[in-house]
Amino acid sequence: MKLAPVFTDNAVFAENKPVYVFGSGEGNIRVSFRGDTVSAECKDGKWLVRFPAREAGGPFALTVTDGAETVTLNNIYVGLVYLVAGQSNAEFRLEESNTQESEYVSDEMIRSFFVARPWDANDPVKMSDGWRKAHSAIVGKWSALGYLVARAVRKEKGGCVGFVSCFQGASCIESWLAPEDSTRFRLPDEELYCDHFIPEFAYWNRNSVIYDSMLSALFPFSFSGVVWYQGESDASPEEAAIYASELKSLFDTMRRSFRDKTLRVALVQIADCDDRIAVNGAGWRGIQRAQELYCLRDADARLVVSRDICETDCIHPPTKTALALRIADSLIR
Numbered sequence: 585m586k587l588a589p590v591f592t593d594n595a596v597f598a599e600n601k602p603v604y605v606f607g608s609g610e611g612n613i614r615v616s617f618r619g620d621t622v623s624a625e626c627k628d629g630k631w632l633v634r635f636p637a638r639e640a641g642g643p644f645a646l647t648v649t650d651g652a653e654t655v656t657l658n659n660i661y662v663g664l665v666y667l668v669a670g671q672s673n674a675e676f677r678l679e680e681s682n683t684q685e686s687e688y689v690s691d692e693m694i695r696s697f698f699v700a701r702p703w704d705a706n707d708p709v710k711m712s713d714g715w716r717k718a719h720s721a722i723v724g725k726w727s728a729l730g731y732l733v734a735r736a737v738r739k740e741k742g743g744c745v746g747f748v749s750c751f752q753g754a755s756c757i758e759s760w761l762a763p764e765d766s767t768r769f770r771l772p773d774e775e776l777y778c779d780h781f782i783p784e785f786a787y788w789n790r791n792s793v794i795y796d797s798m799l800s801a802l803f804p805f806s807f808s809g810v811v812w813y814q815g816e817s818d819a820s821p822e823e824a825a826i827y828a829s830e831l832k833s834l835f836d837t838m839r840r841s842f843r844d845k846t847l848r849v850a851l852v853q854i855a856d857c858d859d860r861i862a863v864n865g866a867g868w869r870g871i872q873r874a875q876e877l878y879c880l881r882d883a884d885a886r887l888v889v890s891r892d893i894c895e896t897d898c899i900h901p902p903t904k905t906a907l908a909l910r911i912a913d914s915l916i917r
Contacts, residue, residue: 585609585650589700590805592714593658596665596695596746598806599640601844603662606632606804609650616647617660632804638662640743661693663744664737666915667807668730669760669799670814672753673852673900678731679724682902693743694718694734696726699750699798703787715746727751732908733811737916748807750798754785756817757830759794765833766791775822777867789817803841809848809915810838815871816854816899824870828878835885849885850914851875855894855901886914 587607597603605615613631614623622633642661647654668674678688695718700711708725716722723731730747738745752759756779758766770791773780780789788794812835818827831851839847853875854868861868872891879887888910894901901907 585613585648585653585655587648587655587657588801589711590697590748590802591646591657592697593660594695594715594717595657595660595697596715596744597660597662598665598808599662599743600637601806601808602637603635603806604632604804604843605635605646605648606630607648611650614649618644642744661695661744661746663693663746664741664808665746665748665806666730666733666737667748667750667802667810668727668733669750669810670812670852671751671755671817673816673855674727674729674751674811674813675749675753676728676900676904677724678726678728680900680902681728681904683728683732683905685720685724688720688723689735690719691735691738692717693745694731694738695744695746696730696734697746697748699748699801701752701788702797709749728904729811729813729908729911732905733912733915736909736912740912741916748802748805750802752788752794752798754779754782754789754817755794755814756780756789757814757827757834758791759789760799760814760834761792761830762795762833762837763792765830765837766795769826769830769833771822771826775820777818777820777823779817785817800841804843806844807842807847809850810835811850811852811911811915813852813854815875816857816860819860819864819867819871821866821870824867824874827871827874828881831874831878832882835882846884848915849882850888850911851879851885852888852907852911853890855890856896857899858896860899888914
């Protein structure tokens with residue numbers, strides 16, 4: 585009997601949303617949490633239980649047993665928890681930003697979980713680390729936006745705030761889409777942006793690779809919202825023309841798979857980048873317009889504009905604090 589990897593000591597569950605606990609095993613599984621016990625029979629080696637939405641609080645224990653084995657997770661909190669997903673500007677580490685080390689604050693009520701990338705055994709943060717409490721000695725290796733957004737949300741709302749990092753630099757959106765959608769939207773090679781073909785990116789930029797190996801491993805964990813920062817690797821004019829439709833497919837899949845029809849999305853509009861715009865203005869501006877168009881059509885998506893607060897002389901703007909404040913505001917207002 586096993587819990588899915590996202591369930592460890594120190595986990596954060598979403599307040600006021602159903603809590604889904606899932607894993608693998610055989611026979612009857614009983615899960616106890618906050619005074620409730622729910623049972624499920626394993627089907628095809630998998631199990632899933634649902635607890636009703638509850639208010640914030642903690643610490644709690646969560647106990648899982650199949651009769652022969654019992655696992656207890658401790659120091660569980662219910663609060664606000666966000667999925668941080670996308671490509672390199674979502675991945676961009678706090679230590680790579682211009683945030684001063686004096687701002688690397690230890691706070692056991694800010695917590696992070698990292699989804700493993702099967703192709704990168706050298707990641708400084710491991711999924712096997714489980715949920716980690718923020719400590720000044722380790723947060724430099726965390727996503728800058730993940731940490732800074734969590735810090736801003738906690739300052740505003742209090743309670744426990746967690747984020748799940750699920751990202752891959754230079755990833756194209758087709759890799760994030762469910763197989764049927766990735767196939768449906770695939771354009772001829774000559775219409776695709778160059779990042780699809782750079783050898784070091786090729787492994788994860790195949791149809792649905794990230795969806796299959798990373799994103800789907802989280803379904804149906806409950807989130808308070810999603811931060812999505814991606815698009816730089818789909819910046820051909822032809823891809824820009826379909827990008828809003830691809831976003832719809834992606835977030836439709838997320839909401840269905842996370843079992844949350846109104847899941848909030850903070851969609852970061854890609855920043856201006858002088859050299860990319862100089863050689864590919866139509867594609868770059870096209871992605872920005874597609875992101876804006878999608879948010880106009882989706883009542884639960886918020887566009888987070890970055891171009892006026894980010895450097896334009898590099899693809900990875902090092903100033904992340906102001907952007908994190910905008911993202912946090914879009915998630916909680």
